[in-house]
Amino acid sequence: MHDAKYIVPGLVAFLVLITLPLWYNAAMGRSAVGPTLQYPEGESQCVLPKDEMKGEHMQILDDWRDEAVRDGERYYVHPDGTTREKSLTNTCLGCHGDRAQFCIKCHDYAGVKPYCWDCHIEPERD
Amino acid sequence: MSQLPKSDELAKVDFTPPDEHWMDTKVDFEKRRGSWSYPGAKKNLEYVGFPNPRQWSPLDEDWKLPDNWQQIIHDGLMDRPERYRSLKVFMDICVRCGACADKCHFYIGSGDPKNMPVLRAELLRSVYKKDFTTAGRILGRLAGARSMDLDVLKEWFYYFFQCTECRRCSVFCPYGIDTAEITMLARELLNLVGLNINWVMEPVANCQRTGNHLGLMPHTFKDNIEFIVDEIEETTGVKVSPTFNRKGAEILFVTPSGDVFADPACFTLAGYLLLFHYLDLDYTWSAYASDGGNFGLFTSHEMMKRLNFKMYHEAERLGVKWILGGECGHMWRVVHQYMGTHNGPANFLEEPVSPITGTKFENTIDTKMVHICEFTADLLKNGKLKFDKSRNDKYRVTFHDSCNPARAMGILEEPRYIINQVCNNFFEMPEGTIREQTFCCGGGAGLGNDENIEMRMRGGLPRGNAVKYVQDKFDVNLLACMCAIDKATLPPVCDYWAPGVGVAGVHELVANALIQDGENERKTDLRGEPLLGFEDEEEGGE
Amino acid sequence: MNVLFSLLAVGVLIALGYLGGQVAGLRFVFGVVIPYAAILVFIAGLVYKVIYWAKSPVPFRIPTTCGQETTLPWIKSSTLDNPHTTLGVLGRMALEVLFFRSLFRNTRMEIKEGPRVVYGENVYLWAAGLAFHWSFLIIFIRHFRFFTEPVPGFILAMQYVDGFMQIGVPVLYLTDLFLVAGLTFLFIRRLWSPQLRYISQAADYFPLLLILGVALTGIWMRHFTKTDIVGVKELAMGIVTFSPMVPESVGSVFFMHLILVCSLFAYFPFSKLMHMAGVFLSPTRNLANDNRMVRHVNPWNPEVEVHTYAQWEEEFKDKLEAAEIPLDKD
Numbered sequence: 001m002h003d004a005k006y007i008v009p010g011l012v013a014f015l016v017l018i019t020l021p022l023w024y025n026a027a028m029g030r031s032a033v034g035p036t037l038q039y040p041e042g043e044s045q046c047v048l049p050k051d052e053m054k055g056e057h058m059q060i061l062d063d064w065r066d067e068a069v070r071d072g073e074r075y076y077v078h079p080d081g082t083t084r085e086k087s088l089t090n091t092c093l094g095c096h097g098d099r100a101q102f103c104i105k106c107h108d109y110a111g112v113k114p115y116c117w118d119c120h121i122e123p124e125r126d
Numbered sequence: 127m128s129q130l131p132k133s134d135e136l137a138k139v140d141f142t143p144p145d146e147h148w149m150d151t152k153v154d155f156e157k158r159r160g161s162w163s164y165p166g167a168k169k170n171l172e173y174v175g176f177p178n179p180r181q182w183s184p185l186d187e188d189w190k191l192p193d194n195w196q197q198i199i200h201d202g203l204m205d206r207p208e209r210y211r212s213l214k215v216f217m218d219i220c221v222r223c224g225a226c227a228d229k230c231h232f233y234i235g236s237g238d239p240k241n242m243p244v245l246r247a248e249l250l251r252s253v254y255k256k257d258f259t260t261a262g263r264i265l266g267r268l269a270g271a272r273s274m275d276l277d278v279l280k281e282w283f284y285y286f287f288q289c290t291e292c293r294r295c296s297v298f299c300p301y302g303i304d305t306a307e308i309t310m311l312a313r314e315l316l317n318l319v320g321l322n323i324n325w326v327m328e329p330v331a332n333c334q335r336t337g338n339h340l341g342l343m344p345h346t347f348k349d350n351i352e353f354i355v356d357e358i359e360e361t362t363g364v365k366v367s368p369t370f371n372r373k374g375a376e377i378l379f380v381t382p383s384g385d386v387f388a389d390p391a392c393f394t395l396a397g398y399l400l401l402f403h404y405l406d407l408d409y410t411w412s413a414y415a416s417d418g419g420n421f422g423l424f425t426s427h428e429m430m431k432r433l434n435f436k437m438y439h440e441a442e443r444l445g446v447k448w449i450l451g452g453e454c455g456h457m458w459r460v461v462h463q464y465m466g467t468h469n470g471p472a473n474f475l476e477e478p479v480s481p482i483t484g485t486k487f488e489n490t491i492d493t494k495m496v497h498i499c500e501f502t503a504d505l506l507k508n509g510k511l512k513f514d515k516s517r518n519d520k521y522r523v524t525f526h527d528s529c530n531p532a533r534a535m536g537i538l539e540e541p542r543y544i545i546n547q548v549c550n551n552f553f554e555m556p557e558g559t560i561r562e563q564t565f566c567c568g569g570g571a572g573l574g575n576d577e578n579i580e581m582r583m584r585g586g587l588p589r590g591n592a593v594k595y596v597q598d599k600f601d602v603n604l605l606a607c608m609c610a611i612d613k614a615t616l617p618p619v620c621d622y623w624a625p626g627v628g629v630a631g632v633h634e635l636v637a638n639a640l641i642q643d644g645e646n647e648r649k650t651d652l653r654g655e656p657l658l659g660f661e662d663e664e665e666g667g668e
Numbered sequence: 669m670n671v672l673f674s675l676l677a678v679g680v681l682i683a684l685g686y687l688g689g690q691v692a693g694l695r696f697v698f699g700v701v702i703p704y705a706a707i708l709v710f711i712a713g714l715v716y717k718v719i720y721w722a723k724s725p726v727p728f729r730i731p732t733t734c735g736q737e738t739t740l741p742w743i744k745s746s747t748l749d750n751p752h753t754t755l756g757v758l759g760r761m762a763l764e765v766l767f768f769r770s771l772f773r774n775t776r777m778e779i780k781e782g783p784r785v786v787y788g789e790n791v792y793l794w795a796a797g798l799a800f801h802w803s804f805l806i807i808f809i810r811h812f813r814f815f816t817e818p819v820p821g822f823i824l825a826m827q828y829v830d831g832f833m834q835i836g837v838p839v840l841y842l843t844d845l846f847l848v849a850g851l852t853f854l855f856i857r858r859l860w861s862p863q864l865r866y867i868s869q870a871a872d873y874f875p876l877l878l879i880l881g882v883a884l885t886g887i888w889m890r891h892f893t894k895t896d897i898v899g900v901k902e903l904a905m906g907i908v909t910f911s912p913m914v915p916e917s918v919g920s921v922f923f924m925h926l927i928l929v930c931s932l933f934a935y936f937p938f939s940k941l942m943h944m945a946g947v948f949l950s951p952t953r954n955l956a957n958d959n960r961m962v963r964h965v966n967p968w969n970p971e972v973e974v975h976t977y978a979q980w981e982e983e984f985k986d987k988l989e990a991a992e993i994p995l996d997k998d
Contacts, residue, residue, distance in 0.1 A: 001719060001722045001723055002211070002722055002723070002724065002725040002726065002967070003722060003726070004722065007718065007719075007722045007949075010718075010948060011715055011718055011719075014714070014715075014945075015711065015715070018711060019711075020812070021812060021815035021816050021908040022908055024816050024820070025815075025816060025817060025905070025908055025909050026909075028816075028817060028818065030817040030818070030905075030909075031905075031909070031911070032817075032902055032905035032906040032909045032911050032913065033902060033913075034898040034899070034901060034902045035898070051917075054894075054896060055894030055895075055896075056894065058837040058838060059837055061837070062836075062837045106897075106898050108818065108819070109817065109898060109901060110813065110897045110898060110901055111813030111814075111819035111823060111824060111827065112827075112838070112897075113824060113827075113828065115834070134783065137779060137782075137783035138783075139779055141862075141863065142862060143862055143863055143865075143866035148866065148867075175973070207724060208723075208724055209724065209725070209727060209968055210724060210726075210727060211721055211722070211724040211725060211726050211949065211951065212726065212730070212950075212951050212952075213724075214720070214721050214724055215721055215946050215949050215950060215951075216950075218717070218721075218940070218942055218946060219940060219942055219943040219946030219947070219950075220940060220943075221872070221940045221943055222864075222867050222868060222869070222872050222940075223771075223793065223797070224793075224861070224863065224864045224867065225770075225771055225774050225793060227863055227864075227867075228775075228776065228777035229775075229777075234777055234779070234785065239863060239866050239867070242863070242867065244867055245866075245867050248867070259938075260938075261938060268670070268673065268869075268870050269869070269870070269871060270869040270870075270871060293732055296732040296952055297732055297734055297770065297773065298770055298771070298773050298774055298775075299770060300764070300768050300770050300771040300797075300943075300947070301770075301943055301946060301947050301950050301953075302732055302764075302770065302947075302950040302951075302952035302953040303950070303952075304730065304732060304952045307730065307952075334975050335975065335983075336980075336984075337975075337980065343984060343987050344984050344987050344988050344991055344993055345987045345988070345990055345991035345993075348991045348993060349991070370991075370993045370994075371988075371993050371994050372994065373994070413988070413991075413993055414977050414980050414981075427727075427728075427970070428970050428972050429972075431970065431972050432972045432973065432974050432975070435972070435974040435975075436974075436975070436977075439974070439976065439977060440977060443977050443996070462959050462960060463728060463729060463730055463959050464728055466959060466960065466963045466964065467727070467728055467729070467963065467964045467965065467966050467969070468966075468969065470963050471963050485740070487739075487740075488741075488961070489737070489738055489739050489752075489960055489961055490960040490961070491960075491961055492959075492960055492961050492962055492963050493959070493960040493963075495960065500739050500740060503740060503743070504740055507740070507742060532733070533732055533733055533734070534730070534731075534732070534733060535733055535737055535957075536733035536734075536735060536736050536737030536745075536746070536750040536957060537736075537737060537739070538735070538736045538737075539736050539743045539744075540739065540740075540743065543743070556787075557787075558775055558787035559787070561735075562733065562734040562735060562749070563773070587783075587785060588777075588785050591783065591784065591785040592785070595784070
């Protein structure tokens with residue numbers, strides 16, 4: 001092999017970079033399994049079924065914000081006929097009160113930083 | 127030249143590619159007369175021991191190839207990637223982005239898609255893929271691969287002798303793929319089965335034997351220079367006295383043999399003689415290393431080395447301190463990029479120092495060979511030359527960067543500095559046609575022969591057109607250059623595309639302006655043509 | 669023909685991915701086995717190819733010089749386009765690799781009435797190429813959020829900047845847009861220009877369509893048919909911590925995305941995509957133009973038959989004498 005003094009370090013750098021997750025995770029010692037969530041006690045139903053909430057909650061929150069703040073439509077009629085206030089603080093956090101045990105777990109795991117908390121503050125817990 | 131169309135006809139280039147796939151088009155040599163070169167003569171191949179010497183013509187059905195020519199090409203193609211990383215990398219990484227396509231002067235002038243550098247390389251790459259890649263073997267055409275057959279070989283001969291190895295495409299390639307390198311190696315393969323052109327092989331054989339491409343024997347070489355000496359005396363009244371094969375001289379001067387023989391290159395040679403005389407330089411010519419040019423470059427790396435050998439061999443024998451090289455294009459490609467590797471180290475020489483200014487040429491401390499324009503620019507900068515710029519006033523000058531000095535060396539400023547010092551009227555051609563983006567004269571790499579004239583004019587279109595532009599805009603009437611091939615090929619290009627523009631070497635302009643002790647009252651330039659203000663005396667002066 | 673073949677190939681891959689996600693018995697194969705194989709082929713193939721290149725020497729120093737060389741001290745040399753030092757070469761290579769210096773020079777030739785040959789500026793190929801490559805790199809690095817736990821800060825920062833416009837939820841990444849725009853331009857350009865169409869092969873369309881497929885399935889999954897992102901990360905983390913699993917919640921779009929990515933990885937070392945590594949090894953760019961200062965050694969410098977002075981003198985002795993050119997043998 002010719003020019004090994006340039007090519008070998010180049011290849012090593014490539015190998016290190018491409019396999020970085022291996023070393024990083026080994027060093028961090030985390031398991032592959034994702035977080036388990038603490039669901040609110042006593043409530044059986046969110047505004048939509050769980051699977052839909054997983055995929056769509058960000059869209060729903062976004063819509064609610066626009067509708068409530070800009071159009072003044074403050075209430076959401078649930079398919080079961082009940083009515084909920086379109087409010088992150090009151091409705092969502094009313095059940096999922098402990099952000100650290102709910103929102104943040106998945107958000108941290110997936111590396112997604114929601115900008116909810118740029119404006120909203122976490123309510124005082126009882 | 128009779129069948130050459132008029133220039134406005136030739137300029138109507140059709141860039142529409144043919145309907146057939148490029149692997150299906152064949153070269154019809156009969157129809158394409160004027161765009162290929164005659165094959166290497168038997169005697170020339172024999173002299174340098176090249177394979178398969180014979181009489182043949184591309185027009186023949188039978189090219190008289192060896193029976194196992196396919197095997198020979200295959201083996202040659204197997205061997206070269208092992209020796210040239212460039213070939214491996216260039217074969218493997220081209221993405222066919224097409225940036226190179228309209229950079230080739232032959233493509234611009236012909237519209238033939240196989241003159242796009244990408245497709246020229248693909249001619250070789252397709253065979254390489256078939257022979258050496260699994261995908262190519264299995265998928266064939268779908269993977270851009272094809273088997274070597276006689277039509278492919280004929281196509282190779284046609285298109286790899288339709289590339290002047292000018293490297294312009296390589297400037298634009300995002301990976302620096304160099305078609306010159308591909309053409310050089312493809313020509314090596316073609317040479318293995320005896321396919322080459324005489325305009326390359328004759329100079330090669332001549333140079334191997336006599337020391338120069340023109341085949342001038344030592345006495346003729348000397349006679350020619352002495353003829354120019356006489357001419358100089360007639361024009362200027364100055365008697366210069368060059369020496370030949372003189373041992374103990376400080377400097378060996380080597381220039382392409384075209385300067386010794388051909389008009390207008392011989393006026394450049396007159397320029398050297400006058401400059402050296404003015405400086406009282408301790409230098410010698412060599413009738414053995416009597417050509418700096420190296421057409422071996424256009425056959426194989428090995429042949430290049432054989433011809434280049436003479437330069438150091440002679441410098442050592444004569445005991446000179448260093449070598450000074452004249453104006454030439456491909457000679458400087460060899461000297462700058464190959465000579466040290468091939469025939470160095472030249473430890474018997476000293477690091478070049480200008481005896482006039484004391485300037486040490488730091489950039490040449492290994493090869494110990496200095497370009498004449500570096501040498502002269504240094505003289506001018508140090509005010510060592512007395513000159514009268516107005517003697518060049520009849521010229522409105524532009525400068526053509528030769529491919530190799532521009533793209534295999536980068537000597538761009540020195541000639542401009544010199545011209546600006548010795549001429550009052552200098553005008554650049556448009557951006558995109560000068561410096562590292564300069565265009566080939568259309569006749570480099572051995573293609574500057576008469577039978578190839580149509581292709582030369584096509585390839586000369588971009589250069590000629592840029593000259594025409596400055597001719598129209600600034601009344602330019604002289605194209606200066608520093609390459610012996612240019613001096614042979616650019617006059618027809620100018621006559622065809624920009625009639626009225628002449629061609630001259632940089633050192634012809636230097637010597638025109640140089641004021642010598644004891645010279646005549648100068649009424650003419652080196653060509654014997656009247657200076658500005660002396661036109662009326664032309665008759666009487668003769 | 670080449671386009672259709674490439675389109676078909678990508679289509680078949682997507683169908684396979686869909687199947688892999690739907691058929692219970694195949695999910696492990698498509699979610700774990702194939703990704704492992706693809707990564708292995710990519711890494712081993714790339715290393716093999718680079719070593720294959722490296723086994724051949726660079727016999728001659730042949731940089732393409734794109735500016736003034738270094739000569740006399742009062743002439744300014746072009747340190748980046750015609751470098752004569754290692755530092756200069758590093759600079760040249762950095763410009764080449766990071767900003768596509770050579771492609772930036774691109775011009776467009778046209779022959780106008782007259783004839784007048786003109787060379788116009790043409791930065792589109794450069795701009796699209798740069799947009800595509802940089803976006804792809806950023807997207808690639810962004811994906812490390814699926815392969816690391818906890819997610820390192822710089823990746824979060826990168827995501828934040830990339831999604832700075834805060835368009836929609838989940839936020840739209842600008843690189844996603846640039847990637848698709850760049851690829852689309854490159855693809856249409858190939859089809860549009862007759863000359864380019866003429867030189868294009870299946871190997872040119874296929875990677876474009878493949879990467880476009882990767883991008884579109886990714887965008888589809890992010891903004892339209894959502895999949896369980898926690899499950900996706902569990903799958904990815906399983907691979908890099910060698911505890912593979914395929915969570916049930918991971919949907920078919922993901923499998924389509926994954927098979928395209930795996931195909932890209934496995935195809936890479938055997939294709940023109942190796943220009944990623946090759947650009948570093950191009951002898952016209954990675955060598956200093958110090959040819960007359962430092963000797964370059966050719967390891968196989970050939971022995972050749974030469975015509976020595978002595979032989980020459982022998983042959984032309986009479987003529988040399990007649991011309992009064994001094995002889996050695998006197």
